Amino acid sequence: MNTTPSPMSWRKADNIAGRPWRGRVREYDLFKELTIGVVVVGLLVVGLSAIFSSPDDPGVTxxxxxxxxxxxxxxxxxxxxxxxxxxxxxxxxxxxxxxxxxxxxxxxxxxxxxxxxxxxxxxxxxxxxxxxxxxxxxxxxxxxxxxxxxxxxxxxxxxxxxxxxxxxxxxxxxxxxxxxxxxxxxxxxxxxxxxxxxxxxxxxxxxxxxxxxxxxxxxxxxxxxxxxxxxAHLTGDQWGVMNETGNTPGQSWLWLFSLFYQIEPFKSSPNADILVVTVMLVLSFALTLIPFIPGLRSLPRKIPVHRLIWRDYYRNR
Structure with missing residues (x-):
């Protein structure tokens, strides 16, 4: 005779949400907590924006x-x-x-x-x-x-x-x-x-x-x-990339294009533009093929960064 309880019966017997709370109880002002959070976060956003935001320069005409x-x-x-x-x-x-x-x-x-x-x-x-x-x-x-x-x-x-x-x-x-x-x-x-x-x-x-x-x-x-x-420190050798219309953020993804223009053989080549574009196309194509390339597709399992991120889950496994 099988005496192993079914998953459904286990859930009924161990219904944590239905247990009465027997710990300490104190008052909690949700409105006060929300107000403090909004004010503090708002001040941080305004302060950090004033210090680190990119300039909203007028358009060049x-x-x-x-x-x-x-x-x-x-x-x-x-x-x-x-x-x-x-x-x-x-x-x-x-x-x-x-x-x-x-x-x-x-x-x-x-x-x-x-x-x-x-x-x-x-x-x-x-x-x-x-x-x-x-x-x-x-x-x-x-x-x-x-x-x-x-x-x-x-x-x-x-x-x-x-x-x-x-x-x-x-x-x-x-x-x-x-x-x-x-x-x-x-x-x-x-x-x-x-x-x-x-x-x-x-x-x-x-x-x-x-x-x-x-x-x-x-x-x-x-x-x-x-x-x-x-x-504005936006030339290639200054590692700056900005493309703004009003308050729109700059295109940070262009950093990789800018990188190749600073190194040889691209830096001194008269064909730098076409070479950089070709390299970016090859890299982009390789990125789409990662799931199909043996060895490369196994890197996430061999480099267990995910275990560090989800360490609570893997601790007892």
């Missing part, structure tokens, strides 16, 4: 650039006109600049993508925006009628003169053969300072356009944006 660093703005606009900026020589997907692509061994992945977002920096960033003004500068006609060689000579001369001027100030540039370039860049500076250039570049002639690509490319070609990053 072309207007702030033209107002804060007008010399850099004019120098960058001149480079855009002359086709010597980083964007002008980037290659696909913006243009077909020879030998500008990054390669993975003998595979030219960047060229394979093609020029999908064509950007003619002179027209996209300077000429076309100036045409939207109620009174476009007369210098536009001179620029448009000039030959490519004349345009190149004017911008090269003006870039050299700006670099030689005190603090790069256009107002102190020596006289020279610059054609309409000073007038064009000066008009663009005024347009940006009034806040009109931001809307023109972002809108692209379409309502409700949220494509910031032209604005970001233009900003990235100057040194103003880079200097802001350095001031």
């Amino acid at each position: 072309l207007k702030s650039w033209a107002t804060t660093a007008p010399s850099d703005f004019v120098a960058t606009a001149t480079a855009e006109l002359g086709g010597t900026s980083d964007t002008a020589g980037y290659g696909p997907p913006y243009n077909a600049t020879p030998d500008a692509t990054q390669k993975l061994g003998f595979i030219d992945l960047q060229a394979m993508s093609g020029v999908r977002l064509p950007v003619d920096t002179a027209n996209a960033f300077v000429v076309n925006p100036l045409k939207t003004l109620a009174r476009p500068p007369a210098a536009l006609a001179t620029w448009t009628a000039a030959t490519a060689q004349e345009q190149t000579t004017w911008t090269a001369n003006y870039s050299t003169a700006l670099a030689a001027a005190p603090n790069g100030d256009p107002a102190h540039v020596a006289a020279g053969s610059y054609g309409p370039v000073p007038a064009l860049t000066g008009a663009l500076l005024g347009m940006a300072g009034d806040g009109n250039l931001d809307g023109v570049l972002q809108n692209g002639g379409q309502p409700y356009n949220l494509d910031y690509t032209p604005t970001i490319l233009f900003l990235g070609d100057g040194s103003y944006f880079q200097n802001l990053a350095a001031t």
Whole structure:
């Protein structure tokens, strides 16, 4: 005859929840406890946020650039006109600049993508925006009628003169053969300072356009944006990553991308971008295959970190 009690009968015989409490009893003010908890936690949140939170800096715009660093703005606009900026020589997907692509061994992945977002920096960033003004500068006609060689000579001369001027100030540039370039860049500076250039570049002639690509490319070609990053300790060698809109937290997961840019062979490679992206793809693919890789999938059992975390459960097993 089996005398072993069933699990159901054991639960009925050992009903702890139904036993009367025979220990000490004292009053407990739940409302008081809740109030203290909310106040203490609230003060901690406010205090720690004030000390350790990331800055809520205003957004960087072309207007702030033209107002804060007008010399850099004019120098960058001149480079855009002359086709010597980083964007002008980037290659696909913006243009077909020879030998500008990054390669993975003998595979030219960047060229394979093609020029999908064509950007003619002179027209996209300077000429076309100036045409939207109620009174476009007369210098536009001179620029448009000039030959490519004349345009190149004017911008090269003006870039050299700006670099030689005190603090790069256009107002102190020596006289020279610059054609309409000073007038064009000066008009663009005024347009940006009034806040009109931001809307023109972002809108692209379409309502409700949220494509910031032209604005970001233009900003990235100057040194103003880079200097802001350095001031905020956000350049790669400072191990900083922040991407905020209002009070949105930064993307901390980008630390691994940033890490590879600081070590060899990525650090000094002209193909750093494509190499880092490839490594991240391989690592991501390997992560998805962990449950299927013999040996690797057994590591959690061989490294019993879970036993330390759930030590109360494993103590008597």
